[in-house]
Amino acid sequence: MPAGLTLYTNPMSRGQIARWMLEEVGQPYETVLLDYEGAMKSADYRAINPMGKVPTVVHGGHVVTECAAICAYLADAFADAGLAPPLDRRHDYYRWLFFAAGPVEAAVTNRALGFVVPEGRERMAGYGSFDDAVATLEKAVSGDAWICGEQFTAADVYVGAQVDWGLSFRSIPTSPAFEAYAARLRERPAYKRQKELDNALIAKMQAKG
Structure with a gap:
C-alpha cells in the first residue's frame, strides 16, 4: 500500500x-x-x-x-x-453511497438554486423529484441500524453528511428518522474530532477576516 x-x-x-x-x-x-x-x-x-x-x-x-x-x-x-462490508454484502453499501452522491446531491442542489423539474419531465432528471429523492433517503436511514445493518461503514459517512448538513442548513425537511440518524452520527468520536478540527480552522479564518 x-x-x-x-x-x-x-x-x-x-x-x-x-x-x-x-x-x-x-x-x-x-x-x-x-x-x-x-x-x-x-x-x-x-x-x-x-x-x-x-x-x-x-x-x-x-x-x-x-x-x-x-x-x-x-x-x-x-x-x-x-469501514466497508465484505464483498458479498456490499449491495446496500454501493446502492446508498451512490444514491446520496447522485440523486440526493442533485435534488438538494437544484432545490437550493431554485430549480424545479418541470411537470412531466421528471424522467430527464436522475432523481425524478425532490420529494421522491428525500422520501427514499428517509426510508434508507430509518430504524436503529446503519446503512448496511449493524456495521457502520463509509456509506454512513457520506449519506450521514448529507443528512447532517441537510438538517443543519434546512436543505432537507426534518423528520424523526433523519433526526435520530443524525444524532447517532454526531456521537461518533471521529465525527466529533472532525468538527473540532474544522470549527477551529473556521474560527481562525473568520478572525483574520
Missing part, C-alpha cells in the same frame, strides 16, 4: 466529509488548506485536481477526488478500519 496521505481542503466546504472519513480511518494525514480564490485555482493545484475544488486526497501519489469516491477508496485502502 502506498505511503503518505494528504488532504487538500477548506474547512468551509465538503472537505469536512473527507476529513470525517480520514478520522474514521484513523491513519495520520497531512492537511493542506486552500482558499477559494487563490490557491484553489492555482496552476499547481489544478495539476492535482483540474476542477480547482476541494476536497482532494492524495495517497502515495495517487489522486482521489469526489467525496463519495474518497470515502469508498479510503475504506478499501485501510481495510483494517472495518
